[in-house]
Amino acid sequence: MISEEYRGAKQWSRDKQAVFTVVWISFLVAAVGTMVFFALFDPVDLTGIFDDDLDIGRDAGYAAGFFFFWVLCALCSGVTAYLVRTAPKRDAKHREQ
Amino acid sequence: MNKPQSASMYESAKKIYPREIGGRFANLSKIATVTLLGLFYAVPWLNWDERQAILFDLPARKFYLVGLTLWPQDFPYLALLLIIAALSLFFFTALAGRLWCGFACPQTVWTEIFIWMEQWTEGTRSQRMKLDKAPWSWNKLRRKGSKQFLWITFSMWTGFTFVGYFTPVRELGTEIIAWTISGWTLFWGLFYGFATYGNAGYMREQVCKYMCPYARFQSAMFDKDTLIISYDENRGEPRGGRKRSVDRNEAGLGDCIDCHLCVQVCPTGIDIREGLQYECIACAACIDACDSIMDKMDYPRGLVRYTTEHAVHSETTHVLRPRMFVYGTLLLVLIAGLVTSMATRTPIILDVIRDRNSLYRELPGDVIENIYTIKVINQSDQARSFVVGVSGVDGISLDGVGDGNIVHVDGGGVLSLPVRARVHRDNAYGIMVIQFSVTATDDESDSIHEDSRFLGPTP
Numbered sequence: 001m002i003s004e005e006y007r008g009a010k011q012w013s014r015d016k017q018a019v020f021t022v023v024w025i026s027f028l029v030a031a032v033g034t035m036v037f038f039a040l041f042d043p044v045d046l047t048g049i050f051d052d053d054l055d056i057g058r059d060a061g062y063a064a065g066f067f068f069f070w071v072l073c074a075l076c077s078g079v080t081a082y083l084v085r086t087a088p089k090r091d092a093k094h095r096e097q
Numbered sequence: 098m099n100k101p102q103s104a105s106m107y108e109s110a111k112k113i114y115p116r117e118i119g120g121r122f123a124n125l126s127k128i129a130t131v132t133l134l135g136l137f138y139a140v141p142w143l144n145w146d147e148r149q150a151i152l153f154d155l156p157a158r159k160f161y162l163v164g165l166t167l168w169p170q171d172f173p174y175l176a177l178l179l180i181i182a183a184l185s186l187f188f189f190t191a192l193a194g195r196l197w198c199g200f201a202c203p204q205t206v207w208t209e210i211f212i213w214m215e216q217w218t219e220g221t222r223s224q225r226m227k228l229d230k231a232p233w234s235w236n237k238l239r240r241k242g243s244k245q246f247l248w249i250t251f252s253m254w255t256g257f258t259f260v261g262y263f264t265p266v267r268e269l270g271t272e273i274i275a276w277t278i279s280g281w282t283l284f285w286g287l288f289y290g291f292a293t294y295g296n297a298g299y300m301r302e303q304v305c306k307y308m309c310p311y312a313r314f315q316s317a318m319f320d321k322d323t324l325i326i327s328y329d330e331n332r333g334e335p336r337g338g339r340k341r342s343v344d345r346n347e348a349g350l351g352d353c354i355d356c357h358l359c360v361q362v363c364p365t366g367i368d369i370r371e372g373l374q375y376e377c378i379a380c381a382a383c384i385d386a387c388d389s390i391m392d393k394m395d396y397p398r399g400l401v402r403y404t405t406e407h408a409v410h411s412e413t414t415h416v417l418r419p420r421m422f423v424y425g426t427l428l429l430v431l432i433a434g435l436v437t438s439m440a441t442r443t444p445i446i447l448d449v450i451r452d453r454n455s456l457y458r459e460l461p462g463d464v465i466e467n468i469y470t471i472k473v474i475n476q477s478d479q480a481r482s483f484v485v486g487v488s489g490v491d492g493i494s495l496d497g498v499g500d501g502n503i504v505h506v507d508g509g510g511v512l513s514l515p516v517r518a519r520v521h522r523d524n525a526y527g528i529m530v531i532q533f534s535v536t537a538t539d540d541e542s543d544s545i546h547e548d549s550r551f552l553g554p555t556p
Binding site: 012017020021024025035036038039040042057058059060062063 | 155156158169172175176279281282284285300303304306307308310
């Protein structure tokens, strides 16, 4: 009666796991970061710092801030994940030998 | 341990076809789904005092929570609220395991609805499996097409509702119909809708298994008294198929008839009989499944049941234990703190900025003057009058505020006013700390103050 679909329903590949985890976690952290950041700073005040003529409004300011944080967080956890996963395992081998 | 990259790269998850099951916990789950999603979709449409009861008005930087208006300056409340939410999660996890995962998590709840839609259009588990294997036909196209239609429509409605928490939802409705919706509003609506579609329609249990941080660390909150879903090995083993008429004692079999129903209903595709696994989201579908079989076999229910590790080993389960007291006390203290601080909140904000361009001015008559910009924010919904005062130096007075130092600020308004503070030369020397205050004329207890500096000549 056992259905083949269930016996060891296969895992996502390591690469897929890494990509989706990085995207998702950086999304969550960026959401929190955006919330804290824009509670403290008004995007309308901020755009004035860079360029007086830059009048993009709050909606676009929030969006730009969020994507900035998302990309930044994704970069950070992406590089970390990459380094952790591709680290040389030589040390362990040396000890075994 | 790891397989070579080249091999693992092309492995993809096998699709899980959760089998539908009725029963006590399935009913609970239905109630939870309908209640939680009902709230999500209904709340933006509720009104309070002719405005949306719950609206996070980001363009205006104001949050409306029923009768309360919160400003960016009230952010600590939100932070405290999030900490309380996290701590509650710890508390309930220690007490009752992954109740959150099984019944309340948006991922679970939306997946549940999407699975219902899948069942309406594609049928039962075996019909769905057959349909996926079958070549494309008119029937397959019709079933798959109507599923996609339901999913996409529902996702779009979800995105629209989500945006409705940030933009007045009634106006949004007319804007969509007239197609005058703003670009960003449309973008976020589609974004959230698409995320719902992907997460609840396709990723499902993969989100819990690979992407959810809580699923990984929740076991840290577990102890031997935490409520878990467990298979009773002593009772079930040795498992094996048998006819209903066979006496299990004579046949030397346990209560488990190895029907695999518990595995088929599992939304994360695990076998609960292998013990507690981190993939288990405690949805209790396997309990319903096993109970239905036990009923058919005339065996007592509960071969798979809610229990604790202590109970499984015939020891006493303690509900009250140090862990519960620690989480509970922290939670109570934080909630009490939040409630008190919100109840005693003064709906005024005062900012004082000293003019940086000049140190001080000497006026005729031996008077020293400093210039400030004061910003008074009236956080209440009604227009109010405030008395502006200054103290901290003998004989200090204000100029430029107006009659009787009274200012009027509209409900939810911000008043920015340049003012001059004056002190007689005899009292002004070096850097002195002064205090500005703003007091509501209609209620003297609504008063706040802000420190600033007064500069005088150095002797």
